[in-house]
Amino acid sequence: MQTPLVYSPTYNTDLKEFGVAKPFALDRGQCVLERLADDFGRAIPFVEPGPVGLPDILLVHTPEYVESLGDPRVWQEIFEFKGSEYRPEKARRPLNELFEDIRIKCGGTMLAAEMALQGGLAANLGGGYHHAFPDRGRGFCVLHDIAIAVRSLKKRGLCSKVLIVDLDFHQGDGTALIFQNDPDVYTLSVHSDEGWPEEKQQSTLDVPIRSGETHLYLERAGGALLTALSGFTPDLCVYVAGSDPYELDVLPGTRFINLTLEQMRQRDEFVIDTCANLGIPMASVFAGGYGPDVWEVHYWATRRLLEHAGWTAPAGARG
Ligand SMILES: [Zn+2]
Structure with missing residues (x-):
């Protein structure tokens, strides 16, 4: 049976190497796969993406901005470090060396979208950088993986009309800006009225x-x-399934919405089931989610997606 999951062990970036201490929960994909392996009694296979290419990046971002990413100071601005979140004296590598890492995560969203167009449903167990603007990165988002994938697929004639459903805590502002004059891309954002971005x-x-x-x-x-x-x-x-509206998300700025795990599960299952029932190819990405507990939201969503793709956990598994 074909796997609908896109993942790479490199998603679990060791930020300590870069002197960064922020609760990004980059191990969400790994946690999801470990729990699923537990449920299914065996490892669930995934497809590993390659890095997205420069021509595709330039379908969304300006050459000047991409050029500026060679400068570690530009990365510091994008990550908006506070207090002791960034300790350059402890870093073994400069921040700009994260570029290859980000390109692979963007490649994951591209691959998941391609797989969805072929098989119906797919998930990138990462990605979702919906705040990146064409000429600057913001809010931890360097490259807009979703926009890069959508523009590339449209250019290659693989799809023409795209709905981006963004249920992250934060508005999908980069997405809105990038596609504001494109009638073939519908951007839906359900987000907190309060908090960042102001x-x-x-x-x-x-x-x-x-x-x-x-x-x-x-x-x-x-x-x-x-x-x-x-x-x-x-x-x-494309479903931007941020887990930061979850009550156990630890980012102080996400305190205005506090959904329970059951509510998060209902939210994700409604989107996945609606697309599946209407026969709309759907690719999901993780987007925001901070702290040690948010992976569980993505676990339930991924499990639902697997069920639609024909993978059923043996009786006795959680459910
Ligand atoms: Zn968010």
């Missing part, structure tokens, strides 16, 4: 959630997806 961009459909409205989240997110699909028929959906 200045929001205009998506095709924005659904801001205010603090105290967590109980309305599932209804609004589900309704927004159905609204998008009622007027737009995509031949690919």
Whole structure:
């Protein structure tokens, strides 16, 4: 049976090598695969991506910006380090050497989208850098993997109309900006009205959630997806499945939405099931999610995706 999963052990970047101490949860893919292996009684195979090429990067980003990534100071700005999060004196490698690493993660999103177009559903167990702008990186996002994949696939004639469903805690502002004049890319963002980014961009459909409205989240997110699909028929959906609205996410800035694990599970299953039932190819990416517990959100989503792809865990497994 073909695997719908894209992953590389290199996703679990050792940031200590770069002098960085931030709770990025880069091991989410590894944690998901370990739990799935436990459920299924064997390792679930995955496909390893190669790095995305410069011509594809330049479909989204300016040559000046890409050139500037050779300078470690530009990376410091993108990661917005606070306090002791960056200790250059402890680094064994300069930050700009993360470029190859980021290119592979972007290649993962490209590969997952290609696999979705062939097989229906696929997941990159990483990626989702939805804040990157064409001329600068922001909010931990260096290259906009989703936009690079979408532009490349469209250029190659592999798809024409794309729906990007972004349920990360933070607005998919880079995505909104990049595709604001492209009627063939529908950008839907359900996000916290409060917190970063202070200045929001205009998506095709924005659904801001205010603090105290967590109980309305599932209804609004589900309704927004159905609204998008009622007027737009995509031949690919990219699901930006950020786990930072989860109550156990540790980033202080994500405190305004606190969904339980069960609610996160319902959220992800609604998106996956809707695409599967309508026969819309869907590729998911992880996007935001911080701290030691958020991987469990992605585990349940990946498990659902595997079930749609024909992988069923033996009886007795969690579920
Ligand atoms: Zn986020």
